Structures are given as structure tokens and as C-alpha cells.
Amino acid sequence: MKIRMKFSKNGPLKFVGHLDIMRYFQKVFRRSSVDIAYSKGYSPHQILSFAAPLGLGVTSDGEYLDAEFHSSESSADMLRIINEQMNEGIELLEFKLLPDKCKNAMSSVAGADYRITFREGYYDETLFLDNVSEFISQESIFIIKKTKKSEKEVDIRPMIYEMDVVDGHIFMKLATGSVNNLKPNLVMEAFCRYLGVEHHKFAFQIHRLETYLDNDGNLMPLGSAGEEIIAPIKEKED
Numbered sequence: 001m002k003i004r005m006k007f008s009k010n011g012p013l014k015f016v017g018h019l020d021i022m023r024y025f026q027k028v029f030r031r032s033s034v035d036i037a038y039s040k041g042y043s044p045h046q047i048l049s050f051a052a053p054l055g056l057g058v059t060s061d062g063e064y065l066d067a068e069f070h071s072s073e074s075s076a077d078m079l080r081i082i083n084e085q086m087n088e089g090i091e092l093l094e095f096k097l098l099p100d101k102c103k104n105a106m107s108s109v110a111g112a113d114y115r116i117t118f119r120e121g122y123y124d125e126t127l128f129l130d131n132v133s134e135f136i137s138q139e140s141i142f143i144i145k146k147t148k149k150s151e152k153e154v155d156i157r158p159m160i161y162e163m164d165v166v167d168g169h170i171f172m173k174l175a176t177g178s179v180n181n182l183k184p185n186l187v188m189e190a191f192c193r194y195l196g197v198e199h200h201k202f203a204f205q206i207h208r209l210e211t212y213l214d215n216d217g218n219l220m221p222l223g224s225a226g227e228e229i230i231a232p233i234k235e236k237e238d
Contacts, residue, residue, distance in 0.1 A: 002067075003067050003072065004064060006063065006092070006222070007065070008093060009054065010060075010089050011088065026048070028086060032082050049065065049105050050063075052211055055185075059208070060209075061093075061207070062112070062210035062211045063211065064222045072232065073229075074231055075228045078095045095229070096225075097226055109176050109222070110175070110213055111174065113172070114173075114208055116206060119205055123197065127197070131195060135194050138194075143186055145186065156186065160172060161173040161175065173219070174187065213225060
């Protein structure tokens with residue numbers, strides 16, 4: 001059976017990279033003695049798929065991973081059992097059963113929400129907050145996007161779905177995933193250039209609020225693809 005889990009990552013764990021987070025969950029599942037499925041062959045491993053890994057220094061309340069299990073207790077019990085083995089700063093928030101034909105988390109991602117706050121000593125944040133609406137009203141926003149092999153000028157405006165000031169912070173909903181992927185830092189770099197100020201990449205604290213899938217043109221949380229498990233279930237044998 002396929003399970004989708006939502007988790008948060010905060011505090012000092014924001015400096016732990018994706019590969020270490022994968023290893024962390026593998027150890028947590030072993031310590032919690034849950035009935036997780038392993039691949040077959042000479043070197044079996046847990047069958048896991050993470051959605052849109054975070055960059056270093058980014059915190060989140062909307063991370064997801066998929067895993068295959070042979071059996072499961074109720075969602076509430078599984079959250080309790082697994083969270084008992086978790087470290088401070090990382091917590092499992094959802095545990096849901098997915099339909100058999102559901103795409104994995106990595107290939108499902110289409111967007112994400114972010115909250116941008118300002119670290120002290122870099123900018124007068126009112127300069128940014130007062131100009132968000134003018135910045136996002138531009139028809140095109142060009143930026144140099146660098147990859148491992150090359151760099152090119154890209155219009156990122158179509159990948160910014162929303163950008164506004166909410167509760168004194170900058171909120172943005174961005175394209176995320178394997179087809180279109182826009183990082184918040186790149187948006188803030190473009191914003192700095194628009195304002196005519198130097199871009200300091202460490203001036204902003206980025207927090208991911210939610211990660212979305214595309215459901216017929218509508219962005220919905222990745223967890224919406226699954227259902228809560230009410231009673232213990234066991235995988236059907238062939």
C-alpha cells in the first residue's frame with residue numbers, strides 16, 4: 001500500500017541536507033518497527049519518494065514523502081508511533097493512504113507557498129513591503145537562471161502565481177517541480193534588482209508553507225490525494 005506523509009522541518013534541522021534527511025527517515029522507520037516495504041534484490045532498501053527537497057537554510061511546514069507499507073495502524077496511531085522516534089525540529093503531521101494508481105510525490109509537485117521574512121541588519125523591510133504590488137504587476141521579470149551546465153536569461157513572471165504582503169511578511173506562490181521550478185531566492189534577487197539595491201542572499205529567511213499538486217488546473221495540497229486511515233489495514237496478498 002502507498003502512504004503519503006506530511007512533515008515539518010524547523011530550527012537547526014534547516015541546515016541538514018536532503019540526503020541526510022532521507023537517511024534520517026530510514027532510521028526512524030526502522031526504530032519505530034513499522035511494517036515498511038523494502039525493494040527486492042541483493043541490496044534491499046526502503047521504498048521512499050520525497051517531494052521537492054528543500055534547500056539548506058529553508059524551514060517548512062509543508063514537506064511530503066511517499067513510502068510503501070505492508071500494513072498500517074490507523075493514521076493517528078502511526079503518527080504517534082513514528083513521532084516518538086523523531087528529533088526536535090522535525091515532526092510528522094499527516095499519514096494518509098494513497099490510491100494504487102497515484103503518482104509519487106516527486107512527480108506530482110506543481111507549486112509551493114512561501115513566507116519571506118527579513119533578517120536584521122540588511123535592509124529596511126518597508127522598502128520591499130511597499131513595492132510588492134508594483135513589482136508583481138510587471139508583465140515580464142527577467143533574471144539570469146544558472147544551472148550546473150549553463151546559464152540563461154529567463155522570464156520568471158509566469159512562474160510567480162501569487163505574490164503579496166500578508167501579516168507584515170512577503171507571501172508567494174511559485175511554480176515548483178520537474179517541469180517548472182522557481183526558487184524564492186531567485187524572486188528576491190529579481191526584486192532587489194528592481195529596487196536598485198544589492199542582493200544579499202542571507203538577508204531573507206524562507207519558510208515553505210505548503211506544497212501542491214495540479215488537479216485539473218487547480219493547485220491542491222499534496223496530502224489531498226490521500227485519505228486518513230481509520231482502522232488497521234493490511235496489504236492484500238496476490
